Amino acid sequence: MAPSATAEELPVSLESRTLSSKSATVAASVLHGALDLRLETRSLEQPSAGELQIQIKSTGICGSDVSYYKKFANGDLCACAPLSLGHESSGVVVGIGPQVNGFAIGDKVALEVGIPCGQCGICRKGRYNLCKKMKFRSSAKSVPHFQGTLQERINHPAIWCHKIPEHVSFDAAALLEPLSVAIHSVNRAAPTPGSTALVIGAGTVGLLVAAMARQSGCTFVTIMDVDEGRVQYAISKGFATHGYVVPKPLHPSASSSSIFMSGTSTPASSDGAMSPLSSYSSISDRLDGAKAVAADVLAVARPDMLALDDDEDDGVDVTFECTGKEPCMQTSLYATKPGGKVIMVGMGTPIQTVPLSAAHLREVDILGIFRYANTYQTGIRLLAGKGPMKLPSLDGMVTHKFKGLGAAKKAFELAGRTIDDDGNLVIKVVIE
Numbered sequence: 001m002a003p004s005a006t007a008e009e010l011p012v013s014l015e016s017r018t019l020s021s022k023s024a025t026v027a028a029s030v031l032h033g034a035l036d037l038r039l040e041t042r043s044l045e046q047p048s049a050g051e052l053q054i055q056i057k058s059t060g061i062c063g064s065d066v067s068y069y070k071k072f073a074n075g076d077l078c079a080c081a082p083l084s085l086g087h088e089s090s091g092v093v094v095g096i097g098p099q100v101n102g103f104a105i106g107d108k109v110a111l112e113v114g115i116p117c118g119q120c121g122i123c124r125k126g127r128y129n130l131c132k133k134m135k136f137r138s139s140a141k142s143v144p145h146f147q148g149t150l151q152e153r154i155n156h157p158a159i160w161c162h163k164i165p166e167h168v169s170f171d172a173a174a175l176l177e178p179l180s181v182a183i184h185s186v187n188r189a190a191p192t193p194g195s196t197a198l199v200i201g202a203g204t205v206g207l208l209v210a211a212m213a214r215q216s217g218c219t220f221v222t223i224m225d226v227d228e229g230r231v232q233y234a235i236s237k238g239f240a241t242h243g244y245v246v247p248k249p250l251h252p253s254a255s256s257s258s259i260f261m262s263g264t265s266t267p268a269s270s271d272g273a274m275s276p277l278s279s280y281s282s283i284s285d286r287l288d289g290a291k292a293v294a295a296d297v298l299a300v301a302r303p304d305m306l307a308l309d310d311d312e313d314d315g316v317d318v319t320f321e322c323t324g325k326e327p328c329m330q331t332s333l334y335a336t337k338p339g340g341k342v343i344m345v346g347m348g349t350p351i352q353t354v355p356l357s358a359a360h361l362r363e364v365d366i367l368g369i370f371r372y373a374n375t376y377q378t379g380i381r382l383l384a385g386k387g388p389m390k391l392p393s394l395d396g397m398v399t400h401k402f403k404g405l406g407a408a409k410k411a412f413e414l415a416g417r418t419i420d421d422d423g424n425l426v427i428k429v430v431i432e
Contacts, residue, residue, distance in 0.1 A: 022046060026152035029408040029431075030082045034072045037409045046095065047155045052103060053095030054111065054161065055153050058170035060088035060398075061415040061429045062178070063203065064347075065138060065148075069412040075347065079140040086150035086431075087113045087138045090164065090173035100158045110173040111149065112160040112180075112376050113137035129184075129373040136371075150408060150431065162376045168383050171401075171430055172394040175204075176379045179394070181345065182208035183379060184372035186216050189318045189343050193217035196305075198297060198335050199240065201322035201346060202230035204397065204428050209320045209345060210240040211392055215382070220301045222316070227418050229425045238392045242304070244297040287355055290330035298335055315340060324348020330355060338362035345369045399427045407431065 026044045031037050047053045065085040067074040093107040103109075116123050116131035123131050134141075138148030147154075164173045182205060191197060197213040199206050202225035213221045223240035225231050231243035298315065315337030321328055324346030332342045333355055342364060359366055382391050400420065402411040408431055414420060415429040 024153075027405050028084050028147075028152065029086075029150040029405045030084050031068060031072065031079070032082050034070060037069065037412065039406050039408075042151065044153055044155065047097030047100075049098045050100060050157055050159070051097040051155045052093050052100060052109070052158045052161050053097075053153055053155050054091040054109060055094045056086075056089055056091040056149050056151060057432065058090050058174040059086040059149050059431050060171075060174045060177070060204075061086070061411055061431070062088055066412055066416045068138070068140070070416065074140065075350065077140045079145065080143065081145055083138065083140060083145045084147040084150050085138045086148035087136065088174045088177040089113070089149035090170045090176075091153075093161075094153065095155075097155070097158075103158060103161070103163070108164045108166065108168070108170070108173065109161040110164050110176045110376065110380070111156055112162060113149065113156075113177070114371060115146070115157060115160060127373055129371045150405060152405070162380060164380055165384060168380075169395055170432070171398045172383060174430060175208075175394045175397065175428065176376060176383070178204050179208050179212075179379045179382070180372035180375035181205050181369070182212040183375040183382075185209050185320055185343050185345050185369050186212040187375075188367050188369060189213075189216075189320070189341055191216050191218050191318050194219050195317040196220045196301070197222070198316045198319045198332070199223045199322060200319065200328045200332055201225060202227065202234050202243075203322065205345060206320070206322035207234055207239045207392075207397065207427070209322055210234060211238075213318075213320065214239075214241070215389065215391070218318075220305065220316075222297060222301050224297050229419070230427070233425060233427065237396060242301040244300045246293060283353055286327065286353075287330060290327055290355075291334050293327075294331045294334035297331075314338070317341070318343060320345050322346045326352040326354070333358040333364060333366075336364050338364065341365045341367060343367050343369060397428045398430050399425060400429045402429070402431045405431065 023043050023045045025041050028040050028042045029037060030040045064074045068079060068085055072079050090110045093103050093105055093109060096103055114134055114136040116128035117133040120131055135146040137146050195218045197218040199210040202223050210221050210223050220242060221240045222242040222244060223231060223234045224244040224246060226246045226248060228245045231245050234240045235243045315335055317337060318341045319332040319336045320343045321332040322345045325348050329352055336342050385391060400414055411429050411431050414426060417426050420426055
């Protein structure tokens with residue numbers, strides 16, 4: 001059972017649940033600047049036409065949330081106004097606006113928090129995740145910012161609220177959001193049964209990508225990370241079949257095979273701090289290091305594979321790069337076989353030096369991933385799976401729980417780490 005911390009919660013009154021007044025006061029966790037997180041109250045109107053009012057029950061903390069918390073920015077996106085974070089969420093329907101059918105008070109729902117325009121050409125093609133007018137909760141991309149889910153209650157369009165079965169926990173339902181990223185990634189990769197896969201990065205998304213690769217029929221799924229605890233977790237819980245821990249250099253003269261940056265998907269390594277690679281000025285040295293790591297990780301699963309012809313034993317069919325880091329992207333190109341695919345899942349360094357000839361001359365396809373589209377119903381069905389095809393427990397991925405919005409600051413501080421004060425592994429932190 002995940003450790004939990006408790007803070008005072010504001011109760012939801014019967015009046016607010018039945019929406020007997022024009023507006024209500026709700027609690028909200030609001031970020032005003034780097035590390036400046038405040039508990040405030042906001043006025044919430046009754047849901048408008050097409051909206052539901054949702055009492056938030058669980059919100060998982062994502063790496064992008066931690067980035068905003070630490071820097072008031074996520075990559076190139078800088079917040080310019082107070083912002084409530086949180087976008088991995090589930091809750092219960094407490095109010096129903098006009099022109100909404102198919103929902104009842106008390107329904108459990110998972111929230112898809114990206115709201116596209118629904119009218120542009122890309123939306124009509126079904127790829128609404130690429131809509132230029134997309135508003136995404138907890139993101140600073142749109143102005144005014146679309147406030148996140150770390151609020152007591154929110155109004156949300158009913159079409160982006162997905163009913164979940166009673167037996168699915170609120171925590172597991174909240175993790176449908178990162179699971180959707182994994183589903184979309186594997187959909188884009190389209191591996192055939194019997195394929196081999198490599199997942200770089202064993203954070204929440206990397207773990208779920210590995211699980212989905214196995215679901216899609218990949219026989220061997222190797223996951224790699226610099227954190228031994230996460231790799232062991234992935235193997236022991238059935239997310240991947242094989243694991244590789246990237247060695248860390250002990251001193252500047254370490255061999256090139258140990259030159260690698262963190263593969264975890266926590267944002268701690270994205271704050272401009274020096275990486276093991278930064279002590280090597282030569283691009284050639286860096287690429288040699290990436291080649292060596294690729295060779296090492298490919299050797300992990302090879303003993304369990306049937307004997308292959310020499311021309312087939314030089315890479316995996318698909319590599320999912322889940323960190324966004326330059327050395328990981330370099331390794332992914334070297335680890336993928338001719339005619340294979342590299343799926344760019346992680347969002348990290350925007351400008352990178354990569355060996356494109358390793359892809360060009362071997363016809364390795366490089367495919368980008370941005371969030372997800374048309375995935376939630378698939379995710380809900382997967383959560384209801386049984387037997388050999390059942391996903392590893394999403395509830396088990398929740399290693400730490402915090403009760404109430406007042407505990408949000410402690411939750412964010414922990415979410416940026418890989419182990420807690422007691423040495424326990426940190427995978428997913430949720431606020432309930």
